[in-house]
Amino acid sequence: MSDSGVCGGVRVQEMQVVRRRPRVRGCVAACAAGEAGVESRLAMVGEFVTDGVYRLGTVWVGWYVIVDESVTVVDCGFPGYHDQLPNALAEVGRSLDAVSAVVLTHYHSDHVGAAERIRSETGATVYVPTGDAEGVRTGKVPMPGGMASSLWRPRMVRYMAHAARNEGAKVRPVAEFRTYQDGEVLTGASGLRVVHTPGHTAGHCALLLEPAGVLFAGDALATFDFFGGPAGPRLVRFNEDARQARESLSRLEPLDATVIAVGHGSPFRGTPAAAVAAARVASG
Ligand SMILES: [Zn+2]
Numbered sequence: 001m002s003d004s005g006v007c008g009g010v011r012v013q014e015m016q017v018v019r020r021r022p023r024v025r026g027c028v029a030a031c032a033a034g035e036a037g038v039e040s041r042l043a044m045v046g047e048f049v050t051d052g053v054y055r056l057g058t059v060w061v062g063w064y065v066i067v068d069e070s071v072t073v074v075d076c077g078f079p080g081y082h083d084q085l086p087n088a089l090a091e092v093g094r095s096l097d098a099v100s101a102v103v104l105t106h107y108h109s110d111h112v113g114a115a116e117r118i119r120s121e122t123g124a125t126v127y128v129p130t131g132d133a134e135g136v137r138t139g140k141v142p143m144p145g146g147m148a149s150s151l152w153r154p155r156m157v158r159y160m161a162h163a164a165r166n167e168g169a170k171v172r173p174v175a176e177f178r179t180y181q182d183g184e185v186l187t188g189a190s191g192l193r194v195v196h197t198p199g200h201t202a203g204h205c206a207l208l209l210e211p212a213g214v215l216f217a218g219d220a221l222a223t224f225d226f227f228g229g230p231a232g233p234r235l236v237r238f239n240e241d242a243r244q245a246r247e248s249l250s251r252l253e254p255l256d257a258t259v260i261a262v263g264h265g266s267p268f269r270g271t272p273a274a275a276v277a278a279a280r281v282a283s284g
Helices: 027-032 034-042 084-091 115-122 130-138 154-165 242-252 272-282
Strands: 047-050 053-057 062-067 071-074 099-103 125-129 178-180 192-196 205-209 214-218 259-262
Touching (some): 047 259, 062 259, 099 115
16 A cells, blocks of 8 residues: 555564465474464464465565575565564575575565565665656655555544654655566576556565466455455555556456465455456445
8 A cells, every 4th residue: 555654673573464365484493482473473483375385474465585596575565564574484494695585576565565675784785666666765645545545444544644654754765676468588587477457556466376376456345344344355445546456357357367465464265357347246
């Protein structure tokens, strides 16, 4: 989503990322540490999405790691989520040094996160959609439509507080990046194929990891409702161009994938066609 807040670490109760799946090592120590320990531990490892793909983040915001010969990061969550990355990589026997690419779906602060810090720590190439490049370079981005008038809602109040604690007040500009565009295959970033899905932002892109059957939908789809509705595929509530966001569902619909990893909510296990059908119903 958008801008808000200041400072702090990620709180344990916010880190209990959805239902856990088989995942990377570490459960034994977590279980031995008791419930508080489990929550704390879960905060530090990735949730299994599929082989070599893990979800980091919280119930509010997800970001992803693709582990192959090197490591590609897809979106970065809030800046305060940074430490999840080295901790999760340690669980799969890698270090930050292995990160060679950071691919951003769009320019909002809960997706750009600590991209600049990760870039400077690892030398990774940051990939930014052409249409959102200026926002990533300057950190100046508009609040998506409908957000300001929704801030009174209880879940939004909690989200904005969470954003504040995780340094999400402003987009942290990225000093160096390369741009990408529709149809490109990012050979330096696990071979992600780019699908331009404008609407949430003008430049927004989804990314398809074809061999693994994973579609990273960014905020072109969500499974979490900021207004407190049930979990499941839907359009994000806040879009720069709502009509265009709805039309972009048609770009996702024919893609070949079995898991859809979203910026907000748990991964959806099903095809893009099924997710889009459900989103059209849920989003009226
Ligand atoms: Zn967004």
